[in-house]
Structure formats: structure tokens, C-alpha cells
Amino acid sequence: MVKRSVRGSVSFYAGQAAEFQVASDYERRGYSIAHRRWRGAGGEIDLIARNAEGLVFIEVKKSTSFEVAAARINRRQTERICASAAQFLENEPGGQLTNVRFDAALVDGSGAVQIIENAFGHT
Numbered sequence: 001m002v003k004r005s006v007r008g009s010v011s012f013y014a015g016q017a018a019e020f021q022v023a024s025d026y027e028r029r030g031y032s033i034a035h036r037r038w039r040g041a042g043g044e045i046d047l048i049a050r051n052a053e054g055l056v057f058i059e060v061k062k063s064t065s066f067e068v069a070a071a072r073i074n075r076r077q078t079e080r081i082c083a084s085a086a087q088f089l090e091n092e093p094g095g096q097l098t099n100v101r102f103d104a105a106l107v108d109g110s111g112a113v114q115i116i117e118n119a120f121g122h123t
Contacts, residue, residue, distance in 0.1 A: 018062035018107040042083030054099030057085045062107040069106040
């Protein structure tokens, strides 16, 4: 039982560290982080970034390699994220017409970050 809780804590903090790293990467590229771990009816969105062009909904995945991290994003998860994003947009001035993008931010075992823009195929 102790091993499971320790492993869960390690995973939680590793995920938080990965999200912080990714948020810093977006901020260096001129985005502001509007929300971290925003929760909508469909589920949680790890990061929501904003710039003059619109919003970016970001799913952060950390694993031993970029390939393994990418494989952890499944169709059901992307559908939940899209549903939560639609809910988030209800409070934006442009509503559903707001310019948005869905990115996957992958973090490998060494801490390197790889951003896949438009990872869900939405524009």
C-alpha cells in the first residue's frame, strides 16, 4: 500500500514539474498562461495559454520517451478535452468563434519538451 501511494505522489509531482516546464516554454514564446489544470464538465485541461492570436489548449504528457508520452493520448481523452474547451469558450468574448488550437506537449525522461501544434487536428 505504501509503495502505491509513494508511486502516485512521485507521478503527481513529476506531472506538475512537466506542466511547469511546458508553461515556461510557452511563456518564452510570448504566451501568457491563462489557466493551469482548468476543470470543465468534460474533464481537466492541463494548460490554457493565450496570445494576441487566440487560445491554445494544451495536454501535457510525461513519460520515458516522446513516443510513449504521445501514445498515452487517446481519442476518448481528446474528446473530453474538446468538450471542456467548448465549455471554457462560453465565457470568452468571441465565444465558440474564438481562434483556438489544441497542442500536445510531450516531456521525455530527460526533461526535454516537444510541442505538437494542432495535435488533435482542430484549427
